[in-house]
Amino acid sequence: MTTETFMSIIATFQVPPEDFPLGPVLQSLGEVEVQMERIVPLKGRVIPFVWVSGDVTEKTDIEQALQGQEEVEEVTILDNIGNDWLVRMEWEPHLGGLLESILDSEGVLLDASGTNDEGRFSVQFDDHTGVSRFHQHCQDNGIEPTLLRLHTPEERPEAWTDFGLTESQYSALVTAHEQGFFDVPRGTTLTQLADEFGISDSAISQRIRRGMDALIENTLLVPDQNHD
Numbered sequence: 249m250t251t252e253t254f255m256s257i258i259a260t261f262q263v264p265p266e267d268f269p270l271g272p273v274l275q276s277l278g279e280v281e282v283q284m285e286r287i288v289p290l291k292g293r294v295i296p297f298v299w300v301s302g303d304v305t306e307k308t309d310i311e312q313a314l315q316g317q318e319e320v321e322e323v324t325i326l327d328n329i330g331n332d333w334l335v336r337m338e339w340e341p342h343l344g345g346l347l348e349s350i351l352d353s354e355g356v357l358l359d360a361s362g363t364n365d366e367g368r369f370s371v372q373f374d375d376h377t378g379v380s381r382f383h384q385h386c387q388d389n390g391i392e393p394t395l396l397r398l399h400t401p402e403e404r405p406e407a408w409t410d411f412g413l414t415e416s417q418y419s420a421l422v423t424a425h426e427q428g429f430f431d432v433p434r435g436t437t438l439t440q441l442a443d444e445f446g447i448s449d450s451a452i453s454q455r456i457r458r459g460m461d462a463l464i465e466n467t468l469l470v471p472d473q474n475h476d
Contacts (some may be wrong), residue, residue: 257400260356260370261393262313269347269360270298279448281304283361283414284360284369293308294350297326300333301454302447310335311319331450336423346391366447368396368415377411399457412466417459420445 265271270282274321277442280302302308310333313374314323319340327334352359355378360377361409373379379398413421428435442452 256372256378257373257379257398259373259382259395260368262359262392263346263367263369263398265364265367267270267346267393268362268369269296270314270317270362271367272317272390274362274364276316277302277304277309279364279451281416281447281451282362284357296337296339297338298335299333301331304331304333304449307333322400330453330454345389346386346393347391349382349385349391352385352425353378355382359414361414363451364448389424410464413459417455417462420452420455421459421463428454 265274269273269284271364274280274282277300280300283299283301284296291429304310307328308323311323314320314335314337320337320387321340322338324336325333326336346369353373355371355373358370358372360367362368383395387471420441424430424436424441429438431442438449438453441456442449445452446453462464
């Protein structure tokens with residue numbers, strides 16, 4: 249007797265900012281980056297924990313921008329580190345929107361980040377049928393996601409997955425290294441790096457800092473398995 253093996257699929261997509269959840273917030277706040285840390289589905293609502301980074305110095309700016317969205321019911325600022333803000337929201341997804349497409353296709357949103365230029369997100373599906381169902385649901389609602397990558401959880405499609413980095417953090421760190429940002433004296437400036445990625449000085453600074461933090465946590469702080 250043969251046993252059929254079922255393998256889930258992880259799909260990474262790109263969408264224009266107007267189709268990305270919180271797209272209007274990105275536009276109203278200016279040069280910022282939004283990173284969804286965790287999303288909890290709850291009785292028809294979702295509760296995302298979101299990092300907002302960039303040229304935002306007052307929490308009232310974030311609160312007003314988020315509370316001005318029709319789908320957002322409650323906003324709580326949980327933490328602030330420099331120009332990084334951790335936000336918890338109670339959110340009822342817009343009918344026909346991206347989150348509803350994910351939920352209706354029984355996908356699990358693994359990560360999502362957005363800027364004024366684009367949104368990127370990864371979704372885990374039970375199989376290829378779920379990917380097709382999600383794509384069809386998006387098309388039915390006028391959303392055209394671009395598929396960037398398709399792989400199984402066991403595959404390691406890129407080097408950054410070994411070190412807890414996001415794709416954007418990996419790109420920022422590699423570019424900074426190649427252009428001499430970490431040299432003494434520096435071969436490039438934060439402003440030049442920001443211009444290359446099309447984001448603000450603050451956003452690229454936070455991206456590099458978070459990437460460095462992830463590298464330290466996943467390399468230097470890895471516990472010694474042989475230590476009693």
